[in-house]
Amino acid sequence: MTITTLSAHKGNTWKIELDDSGELFFLHVSVVQRCGLRKGMTLTPQQWEQVQTAELSRKAYQYACFLLDNRGYSYQEMFRKLEPKYPQAVCFATVDRLAKYGQINDRAYAEQLAHHYVAVKRFGMRRAFQEMRRRGLLEEHITEALEPYEDEVTGEILMELVEGKYRKYFLDPDDRRTIEKGKAALVRQGYRFGEINAAVRAFLEEQLEEE
Known part of the structure; x- marks a missing residue:
C-alpha cells in the first residue's frame, strides 16, 4: 500500500489516502510523526495496522483521561469503560499506561471510596464493601481500605x-x-x-x- 495523499486537515488532524482508493483516513499529527509517515511511502498491511492501532491507542488514552477528570476509576472499571469502544489489546495497553504513570491506583482509589461510603454516605461495612466491589476493586484492596473504619x-x-x-x-x-x-x-x-x-x-x- 502506498500513501498517495498526506496533508493537514483540521487542527492537529491529518488526512491520508492509500493507493488513490478515494477512501480517506484521519490521523492525529502525533501519530503521523511517530510512525514517520510521508507521501509516497509504501506500507505493508502489518505496518498499516500498527498505524491504525497507534491512532486508536491515542484516542483511548485521551478518552480515559477525560473520564478521570470527572472521577476516579479502578483498573478493572476503566477497562470495562473502554472495552465497548476499542479493541481489547488497546484497552489493556491504555489501562496499563494509566497505572504505570499513577493515573490509576487501585489502593489509593479504595481508600478514597472507603472514606466516601463510610464517612460521607455513612454506609455500613457490608454495603460499602458491595459498592466498592462493584467499582471493580479487588477484595484485598477493599478489606485493607475498610479496616480503619471497622x-x-x-x-x-x-x-x-x-x-x-x-x-x-x-x-x-x-x-x-x-x-x-x-x-x-x-x-x-x-x-x-x-x-x-x-x-x-x-x-x-x-x-x-x-x-
Whole structure:
C-alpha cells in the first residue's frame, strides 16, 4: 500500500489516502510523526495496522483521561469503560499506561471510596464493601481500605444514625412495628443486624433513663 495523499486537515488532524482508493483516513499529527509517515511511502498491511492501532491507542488514552477528570476509576472499571469502544489489546495497553504513570491506583482509589461510603454516605461495612466491589476493586484492596473504619468508627456512625436520621423509628419502645422498619432501613444501609440491635437497645435504654 502506498500513501498517495498526506496533508493537514483540521487542527492537529491529518488526512491520508492509500493507493488513490478515494477512501480517506484521519490521523492525529502525533501519530503521523511517530510512525514517520510521508507521501509516497509504501506500507505493508502489518505496518498499516500498527498505524491504525497507534491512532486508536491515542484516542483511548485521551478518552480515559477525560473520564478521570470527572472521577476516579479502578483498573478493572476503566477497562470495562473502554472495552465497548476499542479493541481489547488497546484497552489493556491504555489501562496499563494509566497505572504505570499513577493515573490509576487501585489502593489509593479504595481508600478514597472507603472514606466516601463510610464517612460521607455513612454506609455500613457490608454495603460499602458491595459498592466498592462493584467499582471493580479487588477484595484485598477493599478489606485493607475498610479496616480503619471497622469497629469504633462504624459503631459511632451507627449510633449517630440511630440518634439522628433514624431517630423517629425508635421513639416509642412499645411500637415494635415501627422499630422493625427502622432496623430494616439500617440493614439496607449495610449494617449487620446484631450491631443494629445493640445500637437500638442502647438508644432505648438511654431514653428510659432520661424519663
